[in-house]
Amino acid sequence: MTQWRGEREARDARIAAGRAHADGKVVPADAVVDLLEAVLRPGDRVCLEGDNQKQADCLARGLAACDPGKVHDLHMVQSGIVLPEHLDVFETGIAKRLDYSYSGPQGARIAKMLYGGQIQLGAVHTYLELFARYFVDLTPNVALIAGVSADRDGNLYTGPNTEDTPTVVEATAFKNGVVIAQVNQIVDTVPRVDIPGDRIDFVVEADTPFYVEPLFTRDPAAMTETQILIAMMAIKGIYSEYGIRRLNHGIGFGTAAIELLLPTYGEKLGLKGQICTHWALNPHPTLIPAIESGWVQQVHCFGSEVGMDRYIRARPDIFFTGADGSLRSNRAFCQTAGLYACDMFIGATLQIDLMGHSSTITQSRVAGFGGAPNMGSDPHGRRHPSDPWMKAGREGQIVGDPALMRGRKLVVQLVETFGEKLVPTFVEKLDALELAKKIGLELAPVMIYADDVTHIVTEEGIANLLLCRDADEREQAIRGVAGYTDVGRGRDRAKVEELRARGVIRRPEDLGIEPLDADRALLAAKSIKDLVHWSGGLYEPPAKFRNW
């Protein structure tokens, strides 16, 4: 006889087992291990909420402390491998298989464990890809999530870092899974309901507030004149020329410099209102001067940023906020916004090859992808026109009926020719290829594929790859902005000058930019303290960024 309710009955049994350690839905922090051992079954698919920013750290410590005799061979499906416990569980045998997106701080250890065979890797995904698979073939049996507070019925307030939580809960709770939330405190009434209580089975009052890393704070004091020069070129040669209003920025210093130049250099160029009005972006502190100067109309966020809560609450016209006043972020929706509703992605990378493939992988680190490959790709499912999208489309195609041409998303790489410790950014061959061979990956971990990249900006100039008509032109355009790296010195001078004459390569002087004008005096804020002043005292930077 066909069994139609097997999963549902298993779920009921897990919850019944868990109730032994709970008072209603509420579980004390010291009973976490008992709860997890009661609810989990060997081989379960488990999402241990590790997001880009917030971490279900109390539940992570609990999982790592489980008895591998009872809880073993789990298949972890989570976007972020961030905490040491996320990998400890693979060393003890509690977990066996892994599908994930991003492993920034654990990149070196994950590479070692993959190489040593301690982790069976499914794949490294972009955020949207992994979220998509939650609903198709990687649906969690158990989700361990994090929020700021909950009531005794399980109604959950995530706080400003909503991030992945709604997506994880949606996939788990509606497909016979069990959802366990850790919260900083149990309250009578939550400030707002981010996740309704009937989707949460257990609530753990954590011993300490969950951990959030300030990933998106760039200290203006550390910005260099080279970064400022590159930012000036990007504003004048790309933002202004294409009229980019809807965009996403990466997290590097180059894009932070652009944010700080809008109220000064951008103002001087008369671009206010013409560019940078609508954003898919985390609440970058360096965007405060542009917001305060009236450049920005609205910002939708993937997550929040430590110290920005009061500022965001005071600017509901700009940010998406709940009835309680605090930010509501959502990674899945913001990634979708970045993919379909933005005309440009601009970010940095560690290596670019002669074709324009780029990667943030070095020989000993697997940092994962996060959202950049999604933001930094040309969405073929897009159908609505916009001026920048159409202009880029025209530049990229030379034949055919204009009514049948699709536009192009601008995907811009903003790099210095030499990175930290004078390591060249431009290379003949990406380290990612070597790493893929070493640890047996079927696909080399490429962050942004060459055919998605439209522009590369360095201190030597802008290469517009849309205007290149064959592979040789493309290679010379890249060499032509690669400075004194080996790749740059290997250029064909005559060809590069020809490309420059055609406007494929543009130098600062071609854009009317005097490199000596690239001065820190142009930054709207030169320090974190300046950002605090711009915010009217509302921005509260974490201690590691203060110098007062």
Add this chain to the structure above:
Amino acid sequence: MAGAHAASTDPDALSWYEATARQRVVALADPGSFQEFLPPTERRMSPHLPLFDLPRAFDDGIVVGRAALDGKPVLVAAQEGRFMGGAFGEIHGAKLVGLLRAALTLKPAAVLILFDTGGVRLQEANAGETAIAETMRAIVDVRAAGIPVIGLIGGRAGCYGGGGLIAGTCSRLAVSEGGRISVSGPEVIETNKGAEEFDSRDRALVWRTMGGKHRRLIGGADAFCTDSVSAFREAALDLIGRAPAFDLATLEAEQARLESRIARFGDCRDATEIWARLGVNDSEAVPAMDTRAFDETVSRVREADHDAR
């Protein structure tokens, strides 16, 4: 000179923290009065750095010369924090020592030292350490000759290591909020004593412990300036006018001041405790105070001003 092109040279607008050593000197002195000794064109560079395949600077990271300040002749030395963290090497130190010794013959109204240094350059540590000792000896001679030596501290590198020792021998010090004065740097303390003792990444802690406001409140510095060149100029003029005599009474007063300081505050675990004992009402609010509010707070603290040093 990168940066000079677009940067403001208006002393009211020029940030001390942001400015290069040469920008500071030029904007600090009376307009057009600065004359550099051993300028970059002389190519007095470190003989040691090439051994380590490290780039050299034509001035070895220090600018020295003579200038006028409000019409009075002064000698000036300015460390360039952007070159090797303003660290003391052989040539760098020799230029400073030479300038101080010249003061004995030139008899200026004061010698100004614009500190911006992490201490001794590791690649030429012996020469650097020697330079620190020679500098302190030279300062003593200059002060004994009745010429005040004024230290100005507000650069990115702070005033650390041997620089902190030299600052301790100056007649008077002016500091801005961003300026830091100490001997061992935050990372050094953390490495030796552990992050529980001193978390070098907690920058609020670093500034509470070593920053300009703390140094001013406990009398380690004698003037507190906003971060502009004109504020440092005003402070320098003021401090030249009220530099203590260099005699036995001053040194005994300094010894007594330091002994009572350790007795009163030696058991404090955090600068905020010290400020509370000094009588600051809301010690938690000190870091966020603007200059005016901070000046008022200082004016109520007895220990901030003294005749010692």
